[in-house]
Amino acid sequence: MSKKRTIDAFFDRTPKRPKQEADDADGSAPIEEPPGTSRHSHYPFEIAYLPAVVTRALASLPASPGKAINHQPDLDLLYFEPYIPRDMAKSLFHFLRAELPFYRVEYDIKRGGVQTHIRTPSRWTTVFGLDDTSCFDENGRVMDKTTGTEAADRRYDKYPPRPIPRCLDDLRKRTEAVTDGKFNFCLVNYYASGLDSISFHSDDERFLGRDPIIASFSLGAPRDFLLKHKPPVPPAGGQLAAPPSAAKPLKYSLRSGDMILMRGRTQTHWLHSVPKRTGRNEYDGGRINITFRRAMTKDGTENYYNYNVGCGPAYRWNEQSSEMVAWKP
Numbered sequence: 001m002s003k004k005r006t007i008d009a010f011f012d013r014t015p016k017r018p019k020q021e022a023d024d025a026d027g028s029a030p031i032e033e034p035p036g037t038s039r040h041s042h043y044p045f046e047i048a049y050l051p052a053v054v055t056r057a058l059a060s061l062p063a064s065p066g067k068a069i070n071h072q073p074d075l076d077l078l079y080f081e082p083y084i085p086r087d088m089a090k091s092l093f094h095f096l097r098a099e100l101p102f103y104r105v106e107y108d109i110k111r112g113g114v115q116t117h118i119r120t121p122s123r124w125t126t127v128f129g130l131d132d133t134s135c136f137d138e139n140g141r142v143m144d145k146t147t148g149t150e151a152a153d154r155r156y157d158k159y160p161p162r163p164i165p166r167c168l169d170d171l172r173k174r175t176e177a178v179t180d181g182k183f184n185f186c187l188v189n190y191y192a193s194g195l196d197s198i199s200f201h202s203d204d205e206r207f208l209g210r211d212p213i214i215a216s217f218s219l220g221a222p223r224d225f226l227l228k229h230k231p232p233v234p235p236a237g238g239q240l241a242a243p244p245s246a247a248k249p250l251k252y253s254l255r256s257g258d259m260i261l262m263r264g265r266t267q268t269h270w271l272h273s274v275p276k277r278t279g280r281n282e283y284d285g286g287r288i289n290i291t292f293r294r295a296m297t298k299d300g301t302e303n304y305y306n307y308n309v310g311c312g313p314a315y316r317w318n319e320q321s322s323e324m325v326a327w328k329p
């Protein structure tokens with residue numbers, strides 16, 4: 001039997017859960033373990049482990065070597081085309097869409113002194129993880145790394161952190177093993193169609209520290225990924241200058257299984273986006289984006305849960321109606 005057929009066969013979408021287990025702290029389950037689920041009091045539902053054959057296949061990733069993209073000022077990318085073989089990426093897309101809880105976050109911000117209600121982002125999101133000041137113990141409790149006692153902080157009270165489920169943690173560990181990155185957060189976007197998007201931004205929040213390394217995976221429908229240099233910071237009281245003339249905007253068509261590692265000065269000096277896809281390509285199908293990042297402080301934990309989980313209901317993919325449905329326990 002070919003490798004493809006073997007992996008596809010193991011991505012059996014009918015629930016078959018012979019063994020229920022608490023998630024262990026370091027996620028180091030023996031590979032031969034029968035399928036089980038990650039559980040945590042702050043997951044709305046249990047999240048299946050990857051089939052063991054897929055966990056094993058992760059050990060041989062990346063499927064192709066990364067290509068350095070650093071020919072422009074301040075840009076430092078490593079582009080794997082693909083990182084996950086295309087057939088495995090397709091199965092992983094269907095698995096994660098079906099197994100993960102997703103949210104449609106709404107929040108209030110002050111814009112120009114006016115309180116505004118934001119009903120975007122125009123995509124589904126979810127997040128797992130905990131900043132570097134704390135860790136989960138074997139019972140899933142948040143422990144302060146310095147004192148070794150249970151962490152008490154208002155930022156953790158508002159949005160209780162939850163561990164990265166094993167199905168994503170397997171990929172996180174493999175990504176750490178082949179890059180210079182260390183990651184304690186996993187953010188997931190689901191773009192249901194070409195109408196879902198993310199506007200130009202950079203992931204350069206203070207809580208990520210200097211020159212953060214971010215690994216960004218694409219699964220499912222192809223989408224454009226645009227990059228443009230930020231205008232240089234003007235001198236105090238000065239005019240906004242143009243970006244360095246050598247810096248040209250870039251466009252990559254990200255396909256299922258690709259991974260872009262963003263590193264060095266990229267986040268400080270470049271913006272990136274996934275624009276809407278209209279017309280013929282609008283209903284090409286959904287896309288999942290996974291990013292692994294490292295938050296250094298509690299502000300990172302609060303920010304990520306605030307903007308990617310929020311206070312609304314969890315949703316789960318419904319295969320029959322092909323849509324996200326509010327989760328009722």
Ligand SMILES: O=C(O)CCC(=O)C(=O)O
Pocket residue numbers: 187189198203216225272273274289291
């Ligand atoms: O979907 C993508 O490829 C990019 C997502 C992204 O930039 C983000 O979540 O910060």
Ligand SMILES: [Fe+2]
Pocket residue numbers: 201202203272
């Ligand atoms: Fe981003």
